[in-house]
Amino acid sequence: MTDSAAIGRTRALIDPRKALSFSGAVWFTAAAIGQLAFMLDIAAFYYVSTFQGNFDRMDGRVIRGFISGDVPGNALFLSHVLLAFWITASGPLQFIPQIRNRFRAFHRWNGRFYLTVALLTSSGALILTYLRPHFGSFALLVVNTADGMLIIAFGCLALRAALQRRFDDHRRWALRMFIVVSGVWFFRLGYGFYFFITAGKMPGTHNLTGPADIAVASTWAVALLGLEFYLYAQRRRSGALKLTAAAMAIAAAGAVLVSSYFAAQMFWLPTLAS
Structure with missing residues (x-):
């Protein structure tokens, strides 16, 4: 059997469209598990600290969380971290087909809630970023600003597509929004993955420069670039491209699970134990 015949037979056994769809579901499941752990961490740390009035506890974990006398900044910070729980909880529900197809009213109202909270938290984060002296390098400021502005842009584009009943476009913009809304979670995963590949070393410097x-x-x-390649492969007829994107999505799912595990060891489990 020639190499080309073997490749053709393999492709005949694997439906590229189904493989791509399956890989997307695998990545989403891995992400949902990781975000559930992050959501529990938010509840165990920020909500418990707030109910106890122990705001000094937050300063031990967040750079410039509470600053004495800065009432507007402190209010923005507290609302940001508390609303993060709800946006993390509501976001994944928007992309579960069984919920979207069987409970359309819930999908619409949860989507409105998700979009509203996303716009509030991203706007508040941008205001807080420039209201207070910035900590870290200028490049870090650019990265964080870009994330906040893309949340607002993608959210507005997803809403416009939905109102115009362009549901395929709506889904794509909503997926992009989900990625950038999850920026803080991806930040934790970045630490977890770095911790994994360096056998326990923490990345960077103490001042984030x-x-x-x-x-x-x-x-x-x-992650956003990976999503764009996945969406591009969906739109193309090439089976090889779809299989490549599927393999990348499976690899990304594995990276998410590994990174979530090490992020849990570094951040989330110590919080639950304290």
Whole structure:
């Protein structure tokens, strides 16, 4: 059997469209598991600290979380971290086909809630970023600003497509929005993956000015590029392209699970144990 015949037979056994769809579901499942762990961490740390009035506890974990006398900044920070729980909880529900198809009213109202909270938190984060002296390098400021602005842009484009009943476009913009909204979660995954590949070393510098800090903070951008390639493969007829994108999505799912495990060891489990 020639090599070309063997490749043709393999492709005949694997439907590229189904493989691509399956790989997307695998990645989404891995992401949902990781985001569930992140959501529990938010509840265990920020909500418990808030209910106890122990805001000093947050300063031990977040750079310039609470600043004495800065009432507007402190209010923006607290609303940002508390709303993060709800956006992390509601986001994945928008992309589960069984929910979207069987409970359309819930899908619409949850989508409105998700979009509203996303716009509020991203706007508040941008205001807070420029309201207070910036910590870290200028490159880090650019990365964080780009993430916040893309949340607003993708959210508005997803809403416009939905109102115009262009549901395929709506889904694509909503997926892009999901990636950039998850920027803080991807930031944690970046730390977890770096911890994994360096056998326990922490990346960067204490003031977040090193190249490793920028790379970790840009994890969401890597995920966005991966999504764009996945969506491109969906639109093309090439079976080879679809299979390539499927393999990349499976590899990305594995990276998400590994990174979530190490991020849990570094950030989330110590919080639940404290």
